[in-house]
Amino acid sequence: MRGTKQRMRIVLQQKDTGLYFKDIDAWSRRSAEAMDFVSSTAAIDFCVSNKLNGVQLVLKFEEERYDIVLPVVPPSAHRGQVPSQTAPSAGPS
Numbered sequence: 001m002r003g004t005k006q007r008m009r010i011v012l013q014q015k016d017t018g019l020y021f022k023d024i025d026a027w028s029r030r031s032a033e034a035m036d037f038v039s040s041t042a043a044i045d046f047c048v049s050n051k052l053n054g055v056q057l058v059l060k061f062e063e064e065r066y067d068i069v070l071p072v073v074p075p076s077a078h079r080g081q082v083p084s085q086t087a088p089s090a091g092p093s
C-alpha cells in the first residue's frame with residue numbers, strides 16, 4: 001500500500017444510536033450516506049449552530065480499523081473552567 005493515499009471523511013454520529021448525520025432531521029445507519037464535512041472545525045461549528053447534542057465526530061477511512069472517534073463537547077461544558085496554566089518563562093524575576 002506504499003504510495004497509496006487514503007481518503008478521509010469527516011462525519012457526525014449519534015453516540016446513543018450509532019446513526020450518522022445525513023441532513024437536518026435525517027440520520028442513516030450507513031456511514032456512506034452521511035454528510036461529509038470539509039473539516040472537523042466546520043463539523044463542530046455545525047453542531048453548535050444547530051444545537052446538536054449527543055454526537056461525536058468520526059474521522060472515517062477506507063479501512064474501518066483506522067477510524068478515529070472524537071467527542072463533540074457543547075460550549076456550555078467549558079464555561080467556568082480555568083485554562084491550564086503554562087510553565088513560567090525563565091525570564092528575569
